[in-house]
Amino acid sequence: MPADDEALFALTTPGAPEATPLAEPVRPNAPLAVRMRPRNLAEVVGQAHLLRPGAPLRRLAEGGEAASVLLYGPPGTGKTTIARLLASVATRHFVALSALSTGVKELREVMNDARRRHDRQGRQTVLFIDEVHRFSKTQQDALLGAVEDRLVLLVAATTENPSFSVVSPLLSRLLVLQLQSLEQEEVRELLRRAVKDERGLDGSVSLSPDAENALVRLAAGDARSALTALEASADGVTDTGATVIDLPAVERAVAETVVRYDRQGDQHYDVISAFIKSIRGSDPDAALHYLARMLVAGEDPRFIARRLVVHASEDVGLADPTALQAAVAAAQTVQLIGMPEARLALAQATVHLAMAPKSNTVIVGIDEAMADVRAGAVGEIPAHLRYGRYTGARELGNAIGYRYPHAASDGVLEQQYPPDDLVGKDYYRPTRHGGERALSDYLIKLRRTVRGE
Template identity: 60%
Template sequence: MEPDLFTAAAEDRQSKDPASSPLAVRMRPRTLDEVVGQQHLLRPGAPLRRLVGEGEGGPAGPSSVILWGPPGTGKTTLAYVVSQATNKRFTELSAITAGVKEVRAVIDGARRASGGYGKETVLFLDEIHRFSKAQQDSLLPAVENRWVTLIAATTENPYFSVISPLLSRSLLLTLEPLTDEGLRDLLRRAVADERGLGGAVSLTADAENHLLRIAGGDARRALTALEAGAGSAISQGEEEITLRALEEAVDRAAVTYDRDGDQHYDVASALIKSIRGSDVDAALHYLARMIEAGEDPRFIARRLMISASEDIGMADPTALQTAVAAAQAVALIGFPEARIALGQAVIALALAPKSNAAYLAIDAALADVRAGLAGPVPPYLRDGHYKGAQKLGHAQGYVYPHDVPGGIAAQQYAPDAVHGKRYYEPTRYGTEARYADVAERVRARLRGDPPPRPPERAPSRPPAEERPERSGGEAAGEEGSAV
């Protein structure tokens, strides 16, 4: 039988001291039931279950799967479990180092193993988004002909980074960051399991919580930090991993921040109030505290979008666009790169001119509506696109603004109950100063006020023949001043 390099390497490692392998490798799940998190992909009858042959009847599952999710969510692990559960050859390539030549070699090997030995191959391709279009094209024949079971992993949105022909032939599965509960179970299992630390040390509650914060939903990061803390504790003859020992081992101080407690709301409030107060440095400090504590970047992005409308509004209408763009960047790229987009948004919002006029305007309008100040819609504004509307007087007498010079018709739009109410009171800050002038001119036109008279100009110099005669001295003086 053709040798399987991956299996041979794994067996060689296992034949030696298993403890020499990193803790994250030793704790890698061997079955789908040992996988932490991703329950939406592991329920009975789900694609991954079918891929390993579980379930009654039917095909084993798709021949190509794309796993999309942030680092440390189990993409490599799931591919390995699939190969183990189905007893298939497992070949791993990284798009960072591999090219078309390596892909073709794997495909040729898979065809020989299938034809000569009846052994199917799982090809795990990590970082597929780094492959060029031509490199991704080279995978298509193997996928179409089922020469390999392709499991590709990416941390970037595959709709932007994977070619359409390959995407249409693949099942796209989205992996979510691990929850604190899932990571906690994993850490405790690693401490007690013989494959892990085997109970050599224990983990204090403070140290465990710090591991959850610095992991950021990444199982690999959590296990790596746990291993470092355990090594430090054991080397000092300690029987438990304390918070202080862990901080020293991973060189990362614990941030006083509880994502479900007061600190969560206090720091978030301080961030928004620093932006409102235009203190860009304080705002960046609080943003850094939230990031370092493992705060959900989507929560930060949502707060920035609210701040852009509530505290900046029409003083800089582009602030909301900036905040929304940052939120989209967070969704597309995730941490750690998303910190840059969030930082840019915080800087832009903190330094923008401020106005809460839009916030006050909508709240004032809502207050009147809730107080019962609504009233019927004026008949000429009502819908006239139905039979009988004309008899009811609906849409009759409506002045079409586009038919009026200036595009503003002098007519009443609001119900009588709130006619003349001014909800929007613009400030004179930033861009809103221009909107304040526009709002005044528009309101005057709606009331039917005559347009303001243009400012009077100074009379122009009369022609020479109409000028009064001057004495020679005056003329000489004017002539001299001109020189």
């Protein structure tokens, strides 16, 4: 297991029973993030939604059940640590593979070893596969039999949406658990623990409040990043004979531009909030200012691009149909080209969205429709809209009476489309802003024709 494997750090869950400690020793000169890796459930902090009493992950770690899982979350949230805690149950054997260096042949060897271990010793194998989304379909299919028979307890990890990166047969056999970035207070507790713990800095230095705040915001929910920055700061301090890690010490240890981002007291979510609200408020100059602050600070440009894509539909919508195209193009540019050149596409999309006419009718419409569905307003699909191309469909009345819109001269004709209970319900209500002005007038005519009003 490489020394820099992911570690999970979070606030202790009250009343958490301790699992069997992992036997593998940690080198004294190992990185701080490795030395502070939780040894049992009592040291795990965060991911409370997965670790509360009765939650699937807690039952797995306590040996209560043997279900294969897929851990889905951003880097540095503890996927490897969770896998090792699942393996710490006394009768389990732990094997770790990386999708970057493992082929079908190696997988089969692991399966054969697991079968022999199960038959001869009665021990189950915990197979941890990091970056499982990088496995080909053939490699993922090779896991199906062993997972189905519970020959191995598969713990797969991915940073990609499993619905798109994991084949359906394997995904259906896995319990998907989504990990979340640590909260600021959890990172703060982690830093304080590392300063005091004998496995960490053992009280050799202290951390000033300003430096602690900077490290917390710099980490952005990533425990490993927080401890790496802390260790670098501590090394710089001890080299000078000092014992206090202050803000200048952090500045010397990490990128100064990132520290300036933190030094101003701008929390990660505060800046992105101001950025989006400036775009929503049609102030391109303020929006560019906040974009610059994030870029200079080293904010992940993919995060900024994702927010622009969301904002294009949420706050601009069909008042400017080209806004979403501009945002998606910027996101693709970030992926294809990267920084620093991608800053131009991000700036272009930012100005475009800020100057675009605004409408929130898209989000209002879909949220109202989803609220009605959740409340039970589903109703029967009108018979003439149902699928009718199978034997016996017409005997059931399916597809009978359907009127083909292209047969009408203008492509629109009177016909009921929603269930009976939703006839006349308007979800999309366009404004008079930008392109929605024309849509509003046209929609009135469409509804009159379709509804026969």
